[in-house]
Amino acid sequence: xxxxxxxxxxxxxxxxxxxxxxxxxxxxxxxxxxxxxxxxxxxxxxxxxxxxxxxxxxxxxxxxxxxxxxxxxxxxxxxxxxxxxxxxxxxxxxxxxxxxxxxxxxxxxxxxxxxxxxxxxxxxxxxxxxxxxxxxx
Amino acid sequence: xxxxxxxxxxxxxxxxxxxxxxxxxxxxxxxxxxxxxxxxxxxxxxxxxxxxxxxxxxxxxxxxxxxxxxxxxxxxxxxxxxxxxxxxxxxxxxxxxxxxxxxxxxxxxxxxxxxxxxxxxxxxxxxxxxxxxxxx
Numbered sequence: 001x002x003x004x005x006x007x008x009x010x011x012x013x014x015x016x017x018x019x020x021x022x023x024x025x026x027x028x029x030x031x032x033x034x035x036x037x038x039x040x041x042x043x044x045x046x047x048x049x050x051x052x053x054x055x056x057x058x059x060x061x062x063x064x065x066x067x068x069x070x071x072x073x074x075x076x077x078x079x080x081x082x083x084x085x086x087x088x089x090x091x092x093x094x095x096x097x098x099x100x101x102x103x104x105x106x107x108x109x110x111x112x113x114x115x116x117x118x119x120x121x122x123x124x125x126x127x128x129x130x131x132x133x134x135x136x137x
Numbered sequence: 138x139x140x141x142x143x144x145x146x147x148x149x150x151x152x153x154x155x156x157x158x159x160x161x162x163x164x165x166x167x168x169x170x171x172x173x174x175x176x177x178x179x180x181x182x183x184x185x186x187x188x189x190x191x192x193x194x195x196x197x198x199x200x201x202x203x204x205x206x207x208x209x210x211x212x213x214x215x216x217x218x219x220x221x222x223x224x225x226x227x228x229x230x231x232x233x234x235x236x237x238x239x240x241x242x243x244x245x246x247x248x249x250x251x252x253x254x255x256x257x258x259x260x261x262x263x264x265x266x267x268x269x270x271x272x273x
Binding site: 009010011029035036037039041042043044045047049051055056057059063064065067068070071072074078089093094096097099136 | 209
């Protein structure tokens, strides 16, 4: 489906996120109950959060291990965005992992009804990372 | 001043975050060069990020203590928002600190030109939390 910037603006909730290997085998990124949101603003900014659905942290006295686990089960970044044909680029200005700041992330988008499906090479450079977003209700 | 949703729509950059004690002493929890963004969409969602300026994490196999430090120098949540009078309420659905999920945060807003100033009382009931955002 042809789409433009206006089709992306607003909020989307995460429906699924997984990596798919060459044999079509799917491995969920954040377990069986992933949660998340992606936001595109009309004035050119975006942010994304994806996470496990079952995260916990002691409300007081949490240890370094507890915080590291909370850190490892949550992704977030924000920055400007641009669209060229069916590829969106996120220009990262803020990120949970400080190593991501200043980098660009490209995702190919396929619109399927009220779903927006991202695909792109995963960090290993081989498997395909798929993220399925649905219009926030 | 009564706020209108369109006063908030779009993206803002963090200008300053400090807490002020009863005797007027100000401290900046994430340092004077803290960075951040807040966004409000017309379809009712928002997100906020506040980050210390000097954060470091080894790109290869960081340890738990290093991850805990990265966790403690970054603040992020997202959810739905509404305004009532001169206050905005954020209903948190996702947060780096999972204890914030389900929490409602209400902030009084003072609009000053291209800046919006959030104020709220900290959990001690005395210290003021002040966050200043400016239009991107």
